[in-house]
Amino acid sequence: MWEVFIQTKPGLSHKHAGTVQAATAEMALQNARDVYTRRKEGTSIWVVPTKYIVTSEGIDKEAFFDPADDKLYRHPTFYQIPNDVKNM
Amino acid sequence: MKNYLLKLADDTLIMGQRLAEWCGKGPYLEEDIALTNIALDYLGQSSLFYKYATQFYEGKSEDDLAFLRYEHEYLNAQLTEFPNGDYAQTILKTYFFAVYQKILFEKLMKSQDSQLAALAEKALKEVKYHYAHTKTWLNVFANGTEESINRLGNAVGNLWEYTGGLFDKTEEEENLTKLEIVPDSEMLENEWQGTIQKDFQEFGMQIPENAFMQKGSRKGIHTEYFGYILCELQYMQRAYPGCEW
Numbered sequence: 001m002w003e004v005f006i007q008t009k010p011g012l013s014h015k016h017a018g019t020v021q022a023a024t025a026e027m028a029l030q031n032a033r034d035v036y037t038r039r040k041e042g043t044s045i046w047v048v049p050t051k052y053i054v055t056s057e058g059i060d061k062e063a064f065f066d067p068a069d070d071k072l073y074r075h076p077t078f079y080q081i082p083n084d085v086k087n088m
Numbered sequence: 089m090k091n092y093l094l095k096l097a098d099d100t101l102i103m104g105q106r107l108a109e110w111c112g113k114g115p116y117l118e119e120d121i122a123l124t125n126i127a128l129d130y131l132g133q134s135s136l137f138y139k140y141a142t143q144f145y146e147g148k149s150e151d152d153l154a155f156l157r158y159e160h161e162y163l164n165a166q167l168t169e170f171p172n173g174d175y176a177q178t179i180l181k182t183y184f185f186a187v188y189q190k191i192l193f194e195k196l197m198k199s200q201d202s203q204l205a206a207l208a209e210k211a212l213k214e215v216k217y218h219y220a221h222t223k224t225w226l227n228v229f230a231n232g233t234e235e236s237i238n239r240l241g242n243a244v245g246n247l248w249e250y251t252g253g254l255f256d257k258t259e260e261e262e263n264l265t266k267l268e269i270v271p272d273s274e275m276l277e278n279e280w281q282g283t284i285q286k287d288f289q290e291f292g293m294q295i296p297e298n299a300f301m302q303k304g305s306r307k308g309i310h311t312e313y314f315g316y317i318l319c320e321l322q323y324m325q326r327a328y329p330g331c332e333w
Contacts, residue, residue, distance in 0.1 A: 030224060
């Protein structure tokens, strides 16, 4: 199994799109191309063997994520954004 | 010119129709989609070639040419109509055809006919991927198990005698070659043989020694399988003339 990451436009980050099965890296890339970019979704593809994905699944969720809940000051929401700046 | 365009269009129409038979039945989901993508590429190519051909058939539409001709009027190579068989045979057939198209379109891109050159250039991008994908699979079969090697060997035995027909010429083809509108078919065949030889060697595969080739491709002579394809292909247009969707 391989995890597929697709970059939709040059310069953007690769986002997880899904999973494919394949016997080799070459085949995984081709399968990812055929399954996930057939409607012009991508300009670049990464495939990574699923077994190399390290996940936070199984780790104490409360300790891991809850402390961020009340740290409002970490959000950059106290700035005035100039009108001319788009895409923020 | 019109026969040559029909040859290109019919080849791709029938390749597409045949490959589409795998739709929903592929060995696994990813490969099912891969094959259907390739089938759609062929249909797209045939549509463009038919559209161009309509310029030489007054009063006929693209659909008329694709769906309302009779068996002997189709100029596709017999290889294209040959049944899919098992997956090794399907892949090998598509591989043979991809090598042919790749060499053909690389040359057609330089055609004196600018429209044909543009169509070839567009299709070549698709074909290069067909070649890469089928070659990857050949590698899997050729370096796989005893079973996969046997199946691949059987496929070579079944298909080989139909490959020569790809290079049979349509009536007016030699004139077109003289005018540098289309490449010389014998040259294509030599290059094709060279590529196949190289790839086969890489995968430890054998080209059959018996050089017998089926005749009749490009002249409207077909295998016994062709009528059944036309039945399915033409059913909608015959039952509901002019139907669109």
